[in-house]
Amino acid sequence: MQFHKYDVLIVGAGGAGMRAAIEAGQRARTAVLTKLYPTRSHTGAAQGGMCAALANVEEDNWEWHTFDTVKGGDYLTDQDAAEIMAKEAIDAVLDLERMGLPFNRTEDGTIDQRRFGGHTRDHGKAAVRRACYAADRTGHMILQTLYQNCVKHGIEFFNEFYVLDIVLSDTEDGQVATGAIAYELATGEIHVFQAKSIVFATGGFGKVFKTTSNAHTLTGDGMGIYYRKGLPLEDMEFYQFHPTGLAGLGILLTEGARGEGAILRNKDGERFMERYAPTIKDLAPRDIVARSMVLEVLEGRGAGPDADYVYLDCTHLGAEVLESKLPDITEFARTYLGIDPVTEPVPVYPTAHYAMGGIPTTVRGEALRDNDAVIPGLYAAGEVACVSVHGSNRLGTNSLLDINVFGKRAGIAAAEYANSVGHVELPDEPAAMVQGMVETLRSAEGGERVVEIRTELQRTMDINAAVYRTEDTLKQALHDVQALKERYGRVAVMDKGKRYNTDLLEAVELGFLLDLAECLVNAALARKESRGGHAREDYPDRDDTNFMRHSMSYKVLPGGSTGPDPDAPLGLTGFLSDIRLDYKPVVFTRYEPMERKY
Amino acid sequence: MTSTAAVLDNTANTASEIPAPDGSVTVTVKIQRFNPEVDSEPHWESYDVPALPTDRVLNLLINIKGYVDGTLSFRRSCAHGICGSDAMQINGMNRLACKVLVKDLLAKKGKPTTITVAPIKGLPVMKDLYVDMEPFFEAFRAVKPFLISYGNEPSRERIQSPADRERFDDTTKCILCACCTTSCPVYWADGSYFGPAAIVNAHRFIFDSRDEGAEERLDILNDTEGVWRCRTTFNCTDACPRGIQVTKAIQEVKRALLFKRV
Numbered sequence: 001m002q003f004h005k006y007d008v009l010i011v012g013a014g015g016a017g018m019r020a021a022i023e024a025g026q027r028a029r030t031a032v033l034t035k036l037y038p039t040r041s042h043t044g045a046a047q048g049g050m051c052a053a054l055a056n057v058e059e060d061n062w063e064w065h066t067f068d069t070v071k072g073g074d075y076l077t078d079q080d081a082a083e084i085m086a087k088e089a090i091d092a093v094l095d096l097e098r099m100g101l102p103f104n105r106t107e108d109g110t111i112d113q114r115r116f117g118g119h120t121r122d123h124g125k126a127a128v129r130r131a132c133y134a135a136d137r138t139g140h141m142i143l144q145t146l147y148q149n150c151v152k153h154g155i156e157f158f159n160e161f162y163v164l165d166i167v168l169s170d171t172e173d174g175q176v177a178t179g180a181i182a183y184e185l186a187t188g189e190i191h192v193f194q195a196k197s198i199v200f201a202t203g204g205f206g207k208v209f210k211t212t213s214n215a216h217t218l219t220g221d222g223m224g225i226y227y228r229k230g231l232p233l234e235d236m237e238f239y240q241f242h243p244t245g246l247a248g249l250g251i252l253l254t255e256g257a258r259g260e261g262a263i264l265r266n267k268d269g270e271r272f273m274e275r276y277a278p279t280i281k282d283l284a285p286r287d288i289v290a291r292s293m294v295l296e297v298l299e300g301r302g303a304g305p306d307a308d309y310v311y312l313d314c315t316h317l318g319a320e321v322l323e324s325k326l327p328d329i330t331e332f333a334r335t336y337l338g339i340d341p342v343t344e345p346v347p348v349y350p351t352a353h354y355a356m357g358g359i360p361t362t363v364r365g366e367a368l369r370d371n372d373a374v375i376p377g378l379y380a381a382g383e384v385a386c387v388s389v390h391g392s393n394r395l396g397t398n399s400l401l402d403i404n405v406f407g408k409r410a411g412i413a414a415a416e417y418a419n420s421v422g423h424v425e426l427p428d429e430p431a432a433m434v435q436g437m438v439e440t441l442r443s444a445e446g447g448e449r450v451v452e453i454r455t456e457l458q459r460t461m462d463i464n465a466a467v468y469r470t471e472d473t474l475k476q477a478l479h480d481v482q483a484l485k486e487r488y489g490r491v492a493v494m495d496k497g498k499r500y501n502t503d504l505l506e507a508v509e510l511g512f513l514l515d516l517a518e519c520l521v522n523a524a525l526a527r528k529e530s531r532g533g534h535a536r537e538d539y540p541d542r543d544d545t546n547f548m549r550h551s552m553s554y555k556v557l558p559g560g561s562t563g564p565d566p567d568a569p570l571g572l573t574g575f576l577s578d579i580r581l582d583y584k585p586v587v588f589t590r591y592e593p594m595e596r597k598y
Numbered sequence: 599m600t601s602t603a604a605v606l607d608n609t610a611n612t613a614s615e616i617p618a619p620d621g622s623v624t625v626t627v628k629i630q631r632f633n634p635e636v637d638s639e640p641h642w643e644s645y646d647v648p649a650l651p652t653d654r655v656l657n658l659l660i661n662i663k664g665y666v667d668g669t670l671s672f673r674r675s676c677a678h679g680i681c682g683s684d685a686m687q688i689n690g691m692n693r694l695a696c697k698v699l700v701k702d703l704l705a706k707k708g709k710p711t712t713i714t715v716a717p718i719k720g721l722p723v724m725k726d727l728y729v730d731m732e733p734f735f736e737a738f739r740a741v742k743p744f745l746i747s748y749g750n751e752p753s754r755e756r757i758q759s760p761a762d763r764e765r766f767d768d769t770t771k772c773i774l775c776a777c778c779t780t781s782c783p784v785y786w787a788d789g790s791y792f793g794p795a796a797i798v799n800a801h802r803f804i805f806d807s808r809d810e811g812a813e814e815r816l817d818i819l820n821d822t823e824g825v826w827r828c829r830t831t832f833n834c835t836d837a838c839p840r841g842i843q844v845t846k847a848i849q850e851v852k853r854a855l856l857f858k859r860v
């Protein structure tokens with residue numbers, strides 16, 4: 001076991017983690033722990049753009065952006081946080097430009113902007129050009145630019161280090177975060193990292209679903225670790241389905257395509273979004289477009305041999321626009337479906353995309369242990385966090401914005417906190433749980449396979465907990481997930497070695513996925529209304545009287561312990577434990593909830 | 599200990615384990631295996647697996663790992679050609695396993711299909727398809743791959759015309775997968791050569807009108823391990839999964855050095 005000591009630890013090297021690292025690294029001794037190489041992170045898969053009211057191409061202002069974000073989130077958005085994000089968006093874009101990001105340009109040489117779903121002029125009057133972009137690889141350019149600047153600032157990385165636990169120490173003033181436990185992929189060695197502050201930026205958990213735009217590595221490790229400490233996860237029932245995944249594959253085709261004028265059509269060639277969102281049509285927010293697509297298919301207007309998808313029609317955009325502004329998605333359609341968007345409409349269907357929920361934080365990125373109290377030294381930013389700027393449905397481009405605005409804020413806050421306190425002693429044997437879990441998994445001889453449990457989890461989640469949900473489907477999903485958790489107790493890995501044992505780590509990751517799927521389904525069952533990304537067929541209306549509030553899911557730990565018991569099967573005591581659901585008020589500032597029409 | 603020549607045949611316990619969807623065919627995947635904890639050198643193993651024509655080679659590897667041999671180790675993440683994790687030699691060519699479809703590798707009518715998979719060359723093999731990426735990233739970092747500017751920062755964005763932006767568009771597509779660098783015969787022969795990917799990333803800044811670091815970067819690339827080692831074999835261009843004109847970029851850097859202007 002190796003021991004390291006830093007001021008600030010950043011866990012995760014996607015956009016939020018590296019944006020935080022650039023700030024923290026210039027202020028305090030900082031290390032970034034990442035289970036991948038930094039440039040592999042899934043920020044790189046984001047395509048369409050990053051919204052900021054620069055007003056480079058038409059009138060715009062941050063207040064309109066705030067309103068769109070609040071309305072897009074179906075009023076579950078915390079309005080103070082949304083306002084901060086929309087205001088700081090402008091500097092966030094300019095920061096990236098100064099760091100070297102190659103944005104597309106207008107004829108005047110300023111940053112060009114395109115339209116995006118749910119982003120409107122003057123509170124919904126028409127779509128507005130607000131998204132700053134670099135072709136359809138904006139996320140790639142953000143990830144590369146941030147990594148380039150980490151190289152410039154000499155940020156220290158521990159690549160292919162899987163953080164599997166956080167360390168909390170009890171002090172006279174309560175619990176504080178004091179470190180993280182990491183598993184080194186290359187050697188199988190356990191590392192203890194002591195620090196004064198820790199920023200979680202580990203991303204989402206899209207792999208609970210089968211059809212997803214998410215990478216194989218998006219297994220919700222950060223949220224899982226947090227949850228297993230008995231700490232809350234906010235708004236887990238709100239999961240976004242991106243309307244335009246390549247049919248059957250889930251590979252993302254940017255909303256920027258519709259921003260450039262592409263149109264969704266059913267099997268009859270009808271532009272069906274005109275019926276669902278008469279004003280902004282194909283540029284309605286994602287939850288609305290995804291539901292409309294599913295309805296078209298359910299009502300028999302789906303295309304293809306099984307009538308199970310609709311078309312994204314880009315043919316009128318012309319080869320030049322596709323090649324210059326949307327080259328990557330053009331290539332995806334050609335490579336994976338053998339379809340050329342220049343001449344043929346592309347089969348698309350909603351794909352699991354983004355967790356609105358996650359670790360509750362303040363607007364400074366401080367992680368919350370309940371509705372109000374922070375855990376000193378612990379921060380979270382990006383998809384793993386829930387500020388909540390996205391409410392029940394995130395607008396397109398607001399995730400690239402979120403990681404930049406709140407990544408920066410968390411990095412600064414974590415470094416300032418680290419510079420104001422000393423190191424707090426670690427508890428005895430801080431790595432005992434991780435050692436127990438890893439050794440138990442490595443030596444387990446049960447008959448269950450990781451791949452089979454994972455496949456069944458993804459199958460039930462796709463069928464029972466996706467775009468539309470009912471009491472019955474959610475109960476089925478909960479039943480299935482709990483049965484799979486039981487089977488997980490008998491899981492065995494084939495690779496018993498130390499070096500690059502991804503078999504072992506996939507088993508660990510599956511444990512996180514199971515926990516988070518259970519949280520999602522449990523919170524979805526309790527929310528007997530439809531709001532944003534959570535659509536209940538049996539409760540089709542929004543119910544502000546009973547549900548204008550964030551959900552908070554707590555794992556009920558046996559005997560009030562603060563973490564899993566190393567002696568239990570798989571080192572996961574209470575893996576089959578209950579969830580306690582609580583609620584947290586929404587922050588209102590300017591906007592009264594209204595009916596959401598586009 | 600298995601010798602390099604031997605091919606271990608796992609066919610007996612493969613086909614029945616992996617679920618075979620309608621329309622799948624059986625293909626043989628022959629993989630170069632190496633586990634430093636038990637092997638002294640690499641060897642080949644073969645697996646007969648069901649595959650749909652639309653399957654990515656990555657799907658086959660994931661199925662082998664999940665159902666047949668969990669010790670098979672390889673990097674993967676996004677699975678659609680954006681993250682650059684799964685560069686490997688597929689039928690002798692550097693490719694991303696998530697961008698090669700089985701239908702493009704099927705043998706002509708009736709003949710059995712064998713797909714060979716091996717780690718990319720020129721970097722130390724750590725286990726199976728895992729190579730040590732550190733030397734690759736070291737070369738990347740050495741060319742100062744970040745915007746260099748002097749003087750006061752502008753309060754708004756720097757102005758750049760669409761034409762100036764277009765000048766380096768191609769090289770901004772790089773995902774650092776190492777397909778190009780590890781396809782380069784010069785790089786295989788002498789690992790101290792920066793390799794194509796590092797030069798691509800230098801190009802991305804040298805030809806960016808906002809950058810003021812061209813001279814210092816060109817000094818680095820003028821070194822004996824720099825651009826002059828390139829023998830213009832075009833392997834790199836052929837290998838790039840992002841379609842970057844890698845050799846052209848290297849030539850442009852050479853020209854900038856010769857004529858002292860960008």
